[in-house]
Amino acid sequence: xxxxxxxxxxxxxxxxxxxxxxxxxxxxxxxxxxxxxxxxxxxxxxxxxxxxxxxxxxxxxxxxxxxxxxxxxxxxxxxxxxxxxxxxxxxxxxxxxxxxxxxx
Ligand code: SF4
Ligand code: F3S
Numbered sequence: 001x002x003x004x005x006x007x008x009x010x011x012x013x014x015x016x017x018x019x020x021x022x023x024x025x026x027x028x029x030x031x032x033x034x035x036x037x038x039x040x041x042x043x044x045x046x047x048x049x050x051x052x053x054x055x056x057x058x059x060x061x062x063x064x065x066x067x068x069x070x071x072x073x074x075x076x077x078x079x080x081x082x083x084x085x086x087x088x089x090x091x092x093x094x095x096x097x098x099x100x101x102x103x104x
Contacts, residue, residue: 007053
């Protein structure tokens with residue numbers, strides 16, 4: 001499966017949503033997550049993210065993100081169409097510490 005990491009926080013460009021063939025993204029206030037059981041591992045979303053927030057869970061260090069994606073995809077609503085990103089999205093690309101400051 002693929003997972004969304006903290007690089008998505010406050011960026012939420014939703015290019016990933018536009019390309020996902022199975023609509024397995026779920027929307028929180030400040031980031032999206034992928035439902036690990038619904039993702040078909042096609043990989044098309046990964047290069048589409050302008051914030052480079054999407055990773056294969058087989059990459060090192062992804063265990064916690066996988067757990068977070070699993071948990072919140074069960075709590076947050078599905079998102080199947082791209083939406084306008086936050087106005088200040090670009091200013092949050094590559095910023096460190098977004099999880100501690102803004103996760104929701
Ligand atoms: Fe959707 Fe494919 Fe990305 Fe999984 S890897 S979230 S199925 S676009
Ligand atoms: Fe987030 Fe990137 Fe999608 S910023 S909403 S994972 S395109």
